[in-house]
Amino acid sequence: xxxxxxxxxWYNEIVEKADLCDKRYPVKGxxxxxxxxxxxxxxxxxxxxxEMEKTGHDxxxxxxxxxxxxxxxxxxxxxxxxxQVYWVTRAGDNELEERLxxxxxxxxxxxxxxxxxxxxxxxxxxxxxxxxxxxRYETKMTKAFIRVREIHFFEAHTCHADFEDAxxxxxxxxxxxxxxxxxxxxxxxxSRRPDWDKFAGAFYSMGLDVLMPSGKTLQIGSVxxxxxxxxxxxxxKYEGVDGKHYYCHQTTYGMSERILGAIVGIHGDEKxxxxxxxxxxxxxxxxxxxxxGVEEKIMEKCRELEEKFRSMGLRCHLDERDKTPGNKFxxxxxxxxxxxxxxxxxxxxxxxxxxxxxxxxxxxxPEHEVSKVIRELEQYDARLYENAEKYLQENIKRVEKLxxxxxxxxxxxxCGSEECGLDMEEKTEMKSLxxxxxxxxxxxxxxxxxxxxxxxxxxxxTY
Amino acid sequence: xxxxxxxxxWYNEIVEKADLCDKRYPVKGxxxxxxxxxxxxxxxxxxxxxEMEKTGHDxxxxxxxxxxxxxxxxxxxxxxxxxQVYWVTRAGDNELEERLxxxxxxxxxxxxxxxxxxxxxxxxxxxxxxxxxxxRYETKMTKAFIRVREIHFFEAHTCHADFEDAxxxxxxxxxxxxxxxxxxxxxxxxSRRPDWDKFAGAFYSMGLDVLMPSGKTLQIGSVxxxxxxxxxxxxxKYEGVDGKHYYCHQTTYGMSERILGAIVGIHGDEKxxxxxxxxxxxxxxxxxxxxxGVEEKIMEKCRELEEKFRSMGLRCHLDERDKTPGNKFxxxxxxxxxxxxxxxxxxxxxxxxxxxxxxxxxxxxPEHEVSKVIRELEQYDARLYENAEKYLQENIKRVEKLxxxxxxxxxxxxCGSEECGLDMEEKTEMKSLxxxxxxxxxxxxxxxxxxxxxxxxxxxxTY
Numbered sequence: 001x002x003x004x005x006x007x008x009x010w011y012n013e014i015v016e017k018a019d020l021c022d023k024r025y026p027v028k029g030x031x032x033x034x035x036x037x038x039x040x041x042x043x044x045x046x047x048x049x050x051e052m053e054k055t056g057h058d059x060x061x062x063x064x065x066x067x068x069x070x071x072x073x074x075x076x077x078x079x080x081x082x083x084q085v086y087w088v089t090r091a092g093d094n095e096l097e098e099r100l101x102x103x104x105x106x107x108x109x110x111x112x113x114x115x116x117x118x119x120x121x122x123x124x125x126x127x128x129x130x131x132x133x134x135x136r137y138e139t140k141m142t143k144a145f146i147r148v149r150e151i152h153f154f155e156a157h158t159c160h161a162d163f164e165d166a167x168x169x170x171x172x173x174x175x176x177x178x179x180x181x182x183x184x185x186x187x188x189x190x191s192r193r194p195d196w197d198k199f200a201g202a203f204y205s206m207g208l209d210v211l212m213p214s215g216k217t218l219q220i221g222s223v224x225x226x227x228x229x230x231x232x233x234x235x236x237k238y239e240g241v242d243g244k245h246y247y248c249h250q251t252t253y254g255m256s257e258r259i260l261g262a263i264v265g266i267h268g269d270e271k272x273x274x275x276x277x278x279x280x281x282x283x284x285x286x287x288x289x290x291x292x293g294v295e296e297k298i299m300e301k302c303r304e305l306e307e308k309f310r311s312m313g314l315r316c317h318l319d320e321r322d323k324t325p326g327n328k329f330x331x332x333x334x335x336x337x338x339x340x341x342x343x344x345x346x347x348x349x350x351x352x353x354x355x356x357x358x359x360x361x362x363x364x365x366p367e368h369e370v371s372k373v374i375r376e377l378e379q380y381d382a383r384l385y386e387n388a389e390k391y392l393q394e395n396i397k398r399v400e401k402l403x404x405x406x407x408x409x410x411x412x413x414x415c416g417s418e419e420c421g422l423d424m425e426e427k428t429e430m431k432s433l434x435x436x437x438x439x440x441x442x443x444x445x446x447x448x449x450x451x452x453x454x455x456x457x458x459x460x461x462t463y
Numbered sequence: 464x465x466x467x468x469x470x471x472x473w474y475n476e477i478v479e480k481a482d483l484c485d486k487r488y489p490v491k492g493x494x495x496x497x498x499x500x501x502x503x504x505x506x507x508x509x510x511x512x513x514e515m516e517k518t519g520h521d522x523x524x525x526x527x528x529x530x531x532x533x534x535x536x537x538x539x540x541x542x543x544x545x546x547q548v549y550w551v552t553r554a555g556d557n558e559l560e561e562r563l564x565x566x567x568x569x570x571x572x573x574x575x576x577x578x579x580x581x582x583x584x585x586x587x588x589x590x591x592x593x594x595x596x597x598x599r600y601e602t603k604m605t606k607a608f609i610r611v612r613e614i615h616f617f618e619a620h621t622c623h624a625d626f627e628d629a630x631x632x633x634x635x636x637x638x639x640x641x642x643x644x645x646x647x648x649x650x651x652x653x654s655r656r657p658d659w660d661k662f663a664g665a666f667y668s669m670g671l672d673v674l675m676p677s678g679k680t681l682q683i684g685s686v687x688x689x690x691x692x693x694x695x696x697x698x699x700k701y702e703g704v705d706g707k708h709y710y711c712h713q714t715t716y717g718m719s720e721r722i723l724g725a726i727v728g729i730h731g732d733e734k735x736x737x738x739x740x741x742x743x744x745x746x747x748x749x750x751x752x753x754x755x756g757v758e759e760k761i762m763e764k765c766r767e768l769e770e771k772f773r774s775m776g777l778r779c780h781l782d783e784r785d786k787t788p789g790n791k792f793x794x795x796x797x798x799x800x801x802x803x804x805x806x807x808x809x810x811x812x813x814x815x816x817x818x819x820x821x822x823x824x825x826x827x828x829p830e831h832e833v834s835k836v837i838r839e840l841e842q843y844d845a846r847l848y849e850n851a852e853k854y855l856q857e858n859i860k861r862v863e864k865l866x867x868x869x870x871x872x873x874x875x876x877x878c879g880s881e882e883c884g885l886d887m888e889e890k891t892e893m894k895s896l897x898x899x900x901x902x903x904x905x906x907x908x909x910x911x912x913x914x915x916x917x918x919x920x921x922x923x924x925t926y
Contacts (some may be wrong), residue, residue: 024579025572027528027563032576035521035591040524058498059505063613065490065549086528087553088565091600093548100490102551109488113495116487127499133527137554150526422495 001091001391002268007214011265015144018273018335020264029142029149037260039281044259045131047183047278048154051176057127057156062109064132066099073233075226079120080200081105102135107201107252110157113233118248120239121161125169129156145261146218146463156253159236160253166225166249173223173253174437177208181220185276185384186210186262187392188220189409191434191458194421199252203227209433209460211392212265215408217460220258226250242376250449266388272334274358276384277377282317283374284309285337287328289344305353308370333358338380339373359383365404398456402427402447408449409460411436413444413453420448421457429458464854465731470677472497478607478742481736481798482722489581492605492612499798502744504615507722508594508743510646512619512815514639520590522618527595530561534571536696544568547599567600570664570715573620574697581711581890583702584624588632592716594739600645602621609681609926610722617714622699629712633669636686636716636898640671644683648739648847649673649725650855654897657884662715672896672923674855675728678871680896680923683721689713723896729851735797737821739847745780747772747836748800750791752801752807765806768816771833798820801843802836808845822846824923861919865910873901874906876916883911884920888916893922 002010016022020037033041052059058116065088072078086102103109110128118126134153142148156173174190181188188210198205199222208221229234231247240246267274277283286309288295288302299311302318309316317337319328325342332340342354352364355373356382365372397407405428414420414435421432424447435455442453465473478484483500496504501884515522528551535541549565550556557686564574573591581589597616605611619636623629632790637653644651649726661668662685671684694700694710704710730737740746749772751758751765765781772779780800788805795803815827818836820843860870868875868891877883877898886896887910898918905916 022576022579023524024576026530026533026575027526030528032526033524035523038522038524059501060498061496061501061615063488063490063493063495064598065493065613067489070489078704083555085555086551086563088549089552090550092548099548111487112489113487116485135527150528152524167600 001266001387002213002270004213004215007212007265010268012144013338014265014268014273020260020273021144027095027149029138029147031144031148033152036281038280040053040260040263040275043279043281044184047155047180048131048255050439051180052129052156055176057158058131060110060128060130061132062103062106062113062130064103066103066106066109068099068101070112073108074201074230076229077107077201081136084138086135086137088217095216100403103134103284104134105254106130106132106134106155106157107230108234111230111236114157114159114248115236118236118238120161121241124159124161124238124248125165126159127156127169128158129154132182143261145257145264148257152245152257154253156251158251159231160250161238161240161246161248161250163227163249166227166251168296169224169251170223171348173251174206175355176253176424177221177223181208182385183276183278184263185278185381185388186220186259186266187385187389189217189392189396189433189458190437192437192439193222193434194432195416196418196422197434199224201226201229201231206437207433208396209462210262210266211395211408211460211463212262213268214265215395215461216319216463217409218258218262218388218463220262221253224252224254226252227275266391267384271330272362273336274384275336275338276356276381277338280336280401281315282332282335283314283377284316284339284341285328285332286316286318286341286343287325287332288318288320289325289342289347291345294345298343298348299342301348305341305343305370309373312371312374314373316455327353338377396458400444400447405430409433409458411456411458412447414455414457415449415451417445417446417449418452420446423436423448424457424459428459429461431462433458433460433462464729464734464850465676467676467678470675470728473731475607476733477736478727479728483727483736484607485571486607490612492577492601492610494607494611496615497710499744503723503726503738503742504720505614506742506744507647508617510643511594511718514643515592515619517539518635518639520592523591524595525566525569525576525593525595527566529566529569529572531562531564533575534564536571537664537693539692540570544599547601549598549600561690566595567597567599568616568717569595569597569620570592570616571679571695571697574693576623576701577620577711578697578699581699585676585706587622587624587701587711588628589622590619590632591621592617594694606724606926608727611720615720617716617718619714621714622694622711623713624701624703624711626690626712629690632714633686633688636714637669640684640686640715644671645848646739646741647722648741648844648851649683649722649729650848650852652680652859654854654919655901655902656685656897657881657920659881659885659897660895660897662687664689666692669867669900670896672925673725673729674858674871674923675725675926676731677728678858678924679926680763680872681721681725681728681926683725684716684718686700687715687717689715699770715731729854730799730847735842736799737847738799738801739844739845740801743799743801745795745798745800746777746840747779747802747804748791748795749779749781749804749806750788750795751781751783752788752805752810754808757808757811761806761808764811765832768833769805770806772836775834775837777836792819794923801840804836807908815871816873859921863907863910868893872896872921874919874921875910877918877920878909878914880909880912883909887920887922891922892924894925896925898919
């Protein structure tokens, strides 16, 4: 893992060096996805789609542009986003009659249509999602994948007959996160955000956060319970079994390319990035170790192996470039390829292949046992996860008093009042992530006012 | 096929009835992709990606917003698009220092970066593509998938060392079209567009057109040779083997959701749409024909069959809704599912399954030969293609004189002058698609001026 003080500089460089993105596009905060980075992102998207399909969500795609009048239907929502909105005011030579905004998120685009799609209880639950780009005019410093102005965005939107069914959806979303982030080797925390930091228009918000090597946490997902806050202004109603009309309860679930930012950050080292095999564009790279006289035989063996790996369903690449093996090792380590296979004359004599995992483990495997590489990749993924999990757990501490704070993430007894919460933020120069979920009893006294604590408040410095 | 005079009305209705899109979104020309239509589009995209990968193109993703100054670097390009551009002029409460436009196409976004990516002849050819949304403020009447203001767009961009290598790319693009549109059961024509109708900034443009049942043609793709028209203003240069610097030659290739519009239009009938199995979200639907007393046995057989089809790699759906079989037939015919499988007590007794193809063919298959359905689907796809091909060929006629025009698509002897070409357009109220490709000799006299013809000019009424 990269040292905390070096991290930000390392991160800013590695995203370009490893060919993930190009930051030279002439609009601030809008980067170019290079082929390698884009394949990673598309692999993440594929895993998300798999989870969504399993849980009965349908994929839709709504227009980018939202009329100003629709955007303004939910009051808190406007307040939260109005400073971040890009406005289309002209088309060709014409001033538009009504201004259009680039979606910062799609509630106000979807919900006027949901009110047409939903008629009766039989239409519920409505479970949809889309993967689209959203636009936010961020005023903070931009950072590749972490804070950008054009966001590669996943958003699920669901409608339910009642509050309890919406609550079930929130729980399902958190289970999806468990499965998904395990595959991506990202351990994370769940916190119920304090009221002053919930999503604009939400009843409550759950944040999913990871700890980056800098010691700051990064929100990589969020789940929101809207109750009827949007369904009332957008008139999303259904006819119940009793023939009466009710407003729906709604939830959303959001994720973005921050997932990539987390993978890059958490698993990186001095050699480059380190990818879990689930999203690596190349899972296995084969490097021929050529010696005079046996080149042809070695290349033949390499091609045979490439074929074999492909037939096993692995994303495999045979590096035939005119470079030294050492230079090739360097390139693929930089780009985080999970497994390197070296084939040289000595390996061939012995009937083995040499595998080198990106995290340092190296071993020989008898050629006839080549199918074992699948297991090696699984074990490598598990090691990535375990190491990151260990780092996270070591850096969460519970303290009774603010003066005792001694870790990047702390949990402090809290009376539940906004006043005390904001006071803690000011005194510690940390932000409240919220109440840890699942919630654990807290028997202490509020670290500010000394009254009976209602819960722990989890705090950290954040991106 | 739908009658010409009924076609437009039928088309406008069927795209919503078959759940492809929802046209009620409150911004003109911007429709909502419903789950079924979006799955079709994503299946088309997957086929395109497969072709691109096979031919060594890398997928990238560039930002949506283009600074005005970049857009204005190529003169013809601005002229062609400036009336169609959406302008972002504000963000939050701020007036932007430089206006940004929503890409109508991405040349001016990509090429400033290509000039950084390309250094030497070893970087060539550069073959990239992206699948993104583009925005055009169309003034003509909008029509779902055919003329929209937010376009689901495929665009390949390539850079080459010289004109001949770029020409090779144009030929490869046309071969890709042959393979792709065959899979989609869409016969098409290739025409080299006349100079007055080429892409804004191109050296020449090849149009790929299909004939719709209305008798009008629809452009479903285009390939452009840019020569150095963009590489000079954008300074895309490389160092040759001789150490000197040269401007690249460039090509582009564009397609869009018009492909779906073509599939819907060409194969549709009174019952609904008819999908080729390559993109059908559901390739096989199983309908239980239930009779009292044997319901459980029939459902069991249906589930067994569903499992079997899935294991064969087919996209299969078992329709368990509480509706009559007749109503289910109606629904899936409307949505164009290629194959319906019916399982009733009589089929079970005989040990057969009854299959009904969407184009009317019906037969029984012994249960132990169920793998034959793959072949049935292939034959169905081939029939779709052949019928459409027959319709296209019957409607192209060569005539010597304008008065003889007797078909939706005509080819007329032409001297090659713009004057005569435009005169033909005016007199026939048709548009020039261009010179048929591959080019065939034309020995006649120009249908306007009577001079020696240089080529045929293909004409049609167009969307």
